[in-house]
Structures are given as C-alpha cells and as structure tokens.
Amino acid sequence: MQYDIIIGLEIHVQLNTKSKMFCRCANLNEDVNKEPNSTVCPICLGHPGTLPVANKQAIEWTILTGLALNCKVNSYSKFDRKHYFYPDLPKAYQISQYDLPLVYGGQLEVDGRKIDITRIHLEEDAGKLTHPKGKNYSLADYNRASSPLMELVTEPVIKTAAEAKKFCQQYQQILRYLEISEADIEKGQMRCEANISLQEPKKWKYKGGCKIEPAGGYKLNPKVEIKNIGSFKALEKAIEFEIKRQAEALDNKETLAQETRGWDENNQKTVSQRSKEEAQEYRYFPDPDISPININSKWLKKILADLPELPREKRERFKQQYGFSDYDAEVLTADKNIANYVEQVISELRAWMNALGRPWETAHRKLAKLTGNWVGTELFKYLNEGGQNIKKIKITPENFAEFISLIYEEKINSSAAQIIFKEIFTKGGDPGDIMEAKSLEQMDDDNELEKIIKDIIKNNSKAVSEYKAGKENAVQFLVGQVMAGTKGKANPQRAKELILKNIK
Ligand SMILES: [Zn+2]
Known part of the structure; x- marks a missing residue:
C-alpha cells in the first residue's frame, strides 16, 4: 500500500558564545578537550541560592536566526523551567522556553518547496555522562552543562528523507553564514531528530501547530522519533529505514508503537529506546529567577543590522553579477569564506583584464567559468587533501587571478597549469614568474x-x-x-x- 509520509524535524544547535547561557563559565563548544568538571560554577551546577542571568548574545543570535528564516519575533518572551530528573541535569530542571519562544513561524526553502518552521527557542544544554565498560558506575561531566542551545522545530510537512537532509544542510549553511555556530553534526554541535508517521492517503488533515488530525473514523498511526543521528548521511538513512519499517508493519497489520528509536550506525537500523505511550509531564512554569524579555523595535533594528547576505541571495548575485552557472554559483557560495575569496579573485581579474586592455563585459563569462572550474575542482581537491582552511592558503587572490588570466590568454596549456597551480598552492608566488622560471610558456610560434x-x-x-x-x-x-x-x-x-x- 502507498502511504503519505509525514516528517518533522527538531534541530538543536550549540551557539558560539564566549560564555555559557546563564553564568560566566566559558562555553567550550565540544571541541576543546578540557578536564572534566573544570569549567563549572555554582550556577551551572545548580547550587541552591544562585541566580542565573541570561546571555544577551545568545538571545540576539536566536532572534537573528529567526530573521534569516523570515520568522516573527515575540515582543514579549520568557524562560520556563522544564522538570525532569536525570543525572546530567544538576538542577533537575532545564531552563527552556515553553509557550513564548523568542521567534516563531517562518520558512526555509528547499528545492523550491517552502518548509514551515514552527518556532526557534533558546535553552540550556545538559552535562555529559560516560559509562565506563565493566564498571557499575557512570561519570558525569558538567563542562557542557548550561551551554546555550538553540532549538528549531519544523511543522510535519517534510515528505522525504532527502528533503529532511537538505533542510538540515541548508540550515547549517545559514548558521555558518551568520557566524553563530559551526553547527558541525559530527561534533555534536548540531543534533537533528526526526519524527515520522505514515498515514493512509486522504484519511488525515494537517492541522498546524505541529499537529495532524484524522478524517472520518480513521485512527492515526503513531509517530516515531529518531535520535542519535551522527551525520547528514545517517539522518537520511535512518528516515529511509524508518519509512520502510513502518510501511511493512502497517502492510502486515501490525500495531506500531509511539516510541523513540535510536539510529544504530553499525547495523544500519533504528532500534527502540523508550516507549512514549504516556506523554511526559514536565510541569513547565515560568522561571521566577529570570526576567522576561521585552524585544522592542529599537533592539530589533540593531539585530537586523547584523543580518548578512544569505546563501540564497549570494547564489543569485553570483549568477547575475559575474555570470556563473547555476552549478558553479551553488558550489562557490556553499562556504562564505570560499565565496569571499572568489569575489576577491574576480575583482583582481577585472583589474588584470583592464590592464591588458580587454573589455571585461566580453571576457567575464569565460573568466567566471575558468575561475569556477579551478576553484571547484583543483583548489577544493588541494584544500581537502591538506585539511586546509581557505583563510590560510598561500595563493593570494591576486596570484589566483593572474593564474586564470595566463590560461585565458593561452599562455599556458592545461598540463603547465597543473604544475603552476601545485607550486603556488604549496609555496605561493607569482604564477608568471614560475611560468618563466620553469619555461612552461606555451609555444605560440x-x-x-x-x-x-x-x-x-x-x-x-x-x-x-x-x-x-x-x-x-x-x-x-x-x-x-x-x-x-x-x-x-x-x-x-x-x-x-x-x-x-x-x-x-
Ligand atoms: Zn557556570
């Protein structure tokens, strides 16, 4: 039988703030191998009598993210306590946001389809537990406890595993453009969870507010949440597996459980973690220790001023302004720093062409194509091989532009270009000088x-x-x-x- 596939996402992201969400401890952001419990204080350890103070930067960045995704901003927002007991949560409640998130609504367009965003709110992260093998105890490290965590929730309007993956990738790209999080999913800086249910066509309706409702006497099939996803590829595979598993169970008239399942990377399948038959009671209530947040238009204006050009806009501009193809524009703007580098190269190229008396208007498409090819293939290859950062490479935009103009002017052929490129990538230097020193000039006689x-x-x-x-x-x-x-x-x-x- 064919089923309608209904997928929603919850994405947690660690913000790059200097300090934690409610205290002055450093925010380590996962990638520092600090000694366990060395970055803690009475506030993030939840000692009685301590007072949390909300991190203004984290609040502004959450609003900024909302603005980038066309969300609405709540002029009045607040923090709430979400109660549950687990050893990684020292206060036995998490400070989160319940009914008045900082921003709500909004969309992210994936391949021409607008995916609705329910809300983005701010909360604190938990500590980390480790369970030493063969021991009858666990270890708790609170270095991460109370680090700022921004959670985005989508409406259940995603239809395929590929679309879910693309949503997360594009969201990551935007967060990196905003420079508020590295959002590296492998490092746990971005954690994607998907909820999935399969329903019979025409027997259910989308209700909004993250809900669907049955039509007629139909009983909705339960929703399954998948956690423990360590990469974009795993996200896609886990959703695909779950769709197949649920479809087979429904075809065989088996009853599905409302449950949380984890992705088992080694066995490439989801496994049941806990049943969610009864909704957990978190006893949310406003945190009496933290003042509510009033977001007025003056503050909003100040935040809006920090909104940079976003990936989609940059892609369009690269096509319009420089004549890049759809493909090149997408590849070259995926990373903001690469895009900046390319723009510097283009600007130098324009100067070179002017100096050579070549009109830019006639040359620029071919030059854009050459630049796109050399950045998208050779430069990426060398950067990946050496695990290097574009900000630290030895080829200056000026040298890169001269290199492209040597090819454009047919002064060097492609094998000479390979030799020169390797040289300027590894040692730097002027491509024209290298061409002469190694006598690589193309014969034009x-x-x-x-x-x-x-x-x-x-x-x-x-x-x-x-x-x-x-x-x-x-x-x-x-x-x-x-x-x-x-x-x-x-x-x-x-x-x-x-x-x-x-x-x-
Ligand atoms: Zn602290």
Whole structure:
C-alpha cells in the first residue's frame, strides 16, 4: 500500500558564545578537550541560592536566526523551567522556553518547496555522562552543562528523507553564514531528530501547530522519533529505514508503537529506546529567577543590522553579477569564506583584464567559468587533501587571478597549469614568474612547431599510414609525440591541426 509520509524535524544547535547561557563559565563548544568538571560554577551546577542571568548574545543570535528564516519575533518572551530528573541535569530542571519562544513561524526553502518552521527557542544544554565498560558506575561531566542551545522545530510537512537532509544542510549553511555556530553534526554541535508517521492517503488533515488530525473514523498511526543521528548521511538513512519499517508493519497489520528509536550506525537500523505511550509531564512554569524579555523595535533594528547576505541571495548575485552557472554559483557560495575569496579573485581579474586592455563585459563569462572550474575542482581537491582552511592558503587572490588570466590568454596549456597551480598552492608566488622560471610558456610560434611536426611525421610513418587507413586515434599518438618533443609546451589543439594539415 502507498502511504503519505509525514516528517518533522527538531534541530538543536550549540551557539558560539564566549560564555555559557546563564553564568560566566566559558562555553567550550565540544571541541576543546578540557578536564572534566573544570569549567563549572555554582550556577551551572545548580547550587541552591544562585541566580542565573541570561546571555544577551545568545538571545540576539536566536532572534537573528529567526530573521534569516523570515520568522516573527515575540515582543514579549520568557524562560520556563522544564522538570525532569536525570543525572546530567544538576538542577533537575532545564531552563527552556515553553509557550513564548523568542521567534516563531517562518520558512526555509528547499528545492523550491517552502518548509514551515514552527518556532526557534533558546535553552540550556545538559552535562555529559560516560559509562565506563565493566564498571557499575557512570561519570558525569558538567563542562557542557548550561551551554546555550538553540532549538528549531519544523511543522510535519517534510515528505522525504532527502528533503529532511537538505533542510538540515541548508540550515547549517545559514548558521555558518551568520557566524553563530559551526553547527558541525559530527561534533555534536548540531543534533537533528526526526519524527515520522505514515498515514493512509486522504484519511488525515494537517492541522498546524505541529499537529495532524484524522478524517472520518480513521485512527492515526503513531509517530516515531529518531535520535542519535551522527551525520547528514545517517539522518537520511535512518528516515529511509524508518519509512520502510513502518510501511511493512502497517502492510502486515501490525500495531506500531509511539516510541523513540535510536539510529544504530553499525547495523544500519533504528532500534527502540523508550516507549512514549504516556506523554511526559514536565510541569513547565515560568522561571521566577529570570526576567522576561521585552524585544522592542529599537533592539530589533540593531539585530537586523547584523543580518548578512544569505546563501540564497549570494547564489543569485553570483549568477547575475559575474555570470556563473547555476552549478558553479551553488558550489562557490556553499562556504562564505570560499565565496569571499572568489569575489576577491574576480575583482583582481577585472583589474588584470583592464590592464591588458580587454573589455571585461566580453571576457567575464569565460573568466567566471575558468575561475569556477579551478576553484571547484583543483583548489577544493588541494584544500581537502591538506585539511586546509581557505583563510590560510598561500595563493593570494591576486596570484589566483593572474593564474586564470595566463590560461585565458593561452599562455599556458592545461598540463603547465597543473604544475603552476601545485607550486603556488604549496609555496605561493607569482604564477608568471614560475611560468618563466620553469619555461612552461606555451609555444605560440607556428613555424617552429611545424618544423617539429614535420620531423615527427617523418619518423612515425607507421602511425601516419594507420591514420590514412582510417584509424582515427593514430593522430592522438602523434599529438603525444609532439607534446613530448616540445616538453609539453605545445598547444595540443594547435598541434593536432598542424599534424592533419601536414599529413595530407
Ligand atoms: Zn557556570
């Protein structure tokens, strides 16, 4: 049977603030190997009589995220206590936001489909428990306790595993553009949870507010939450697995449980963690220790001023302004720092072309294509191999622009370009100087080239007669001989033309 697939997401993100959410302890953001319980204080350990003070930066960044996603901002917001007992939560309640999140509504467009966002709120993270093997105790580390955590909740309007994955990837890209979180899912800085149910077509209605309702006498199938997802790939696989599992169970008339399931990466399947038959009672109530937040238009204006150009806008501008293709625009703007670098290269290229007396308007599409190709293939390859950051590379935008113009002007062929690129990536330097020092300049003297070609034709009569007998690729062998004879400096295209001319 075909079912309607109903997916919603909950995404927690650690914010890059200097200090924790309600105290002055440093916010370590997972990637520092600090000694356990070395970054704690009476406030984040929940000692009686301590007073939490909300981190203003975290509040502003949550609002900024909301503005980037077209959310509405609550002019009056507050923090609430969410009660549950677990050893990683020293106060036995978590400070979160219940009915008045900082922002609500909004959308993120994924492949032309607008995915509705329910809300984005701010809360505090829990500590970390480890369970040493073979021991009858667990260890608690509160370094992470009370770090700021921003939670985004979507409406259950996502229809496929691929769409869910893309939503999370695009959200990550926006957070990185805003420079408020690295949002690295492998490092736990971004934690994606999906809820999934399968319903029979036309027997249910979307109600809003994260809810669906049955139509007629239909009984809704239960919703399953998946946790413990360590990568975007795992998210997609876990959802795909769950859709298949639920569909098979429903086809076999089995009853599905409302439950939380974890993704088991080793066995590539979801496993039941706990049943959610009864909704947990968190006894939410406003935190009496923290003042409510009044967000007036003056404050909002100040936050709005920090909103940068977002990935979607940058993609469009790259196409319009520089003539990049859809594909190149997407690849080059995926990372804001790469995009900035490319813009500097383009600006230098324009200066180079002006200096050479080439009108930019006629050259810019071809130059954009060349730049897109070299950044998207070779530069990315070298950056990945060395695990390097674009901000620290040795090729300056000026050198990169000169390198592109050498190719554009046909001063070097592609094999010479590879040699020069490797040199400027590993050591830096001026591409023109390297070209001269290594005498990599492409031969542009046809007479000289033709002389070499005549010799090669004379010495390779077998290949020549094979070509004449109809073996087309014999000519490639001859081009190879010319390239070897010129130490790679000939233009292979021109060499081929001259060979064909001289064979006749
Ligand atoms: Zn603290």
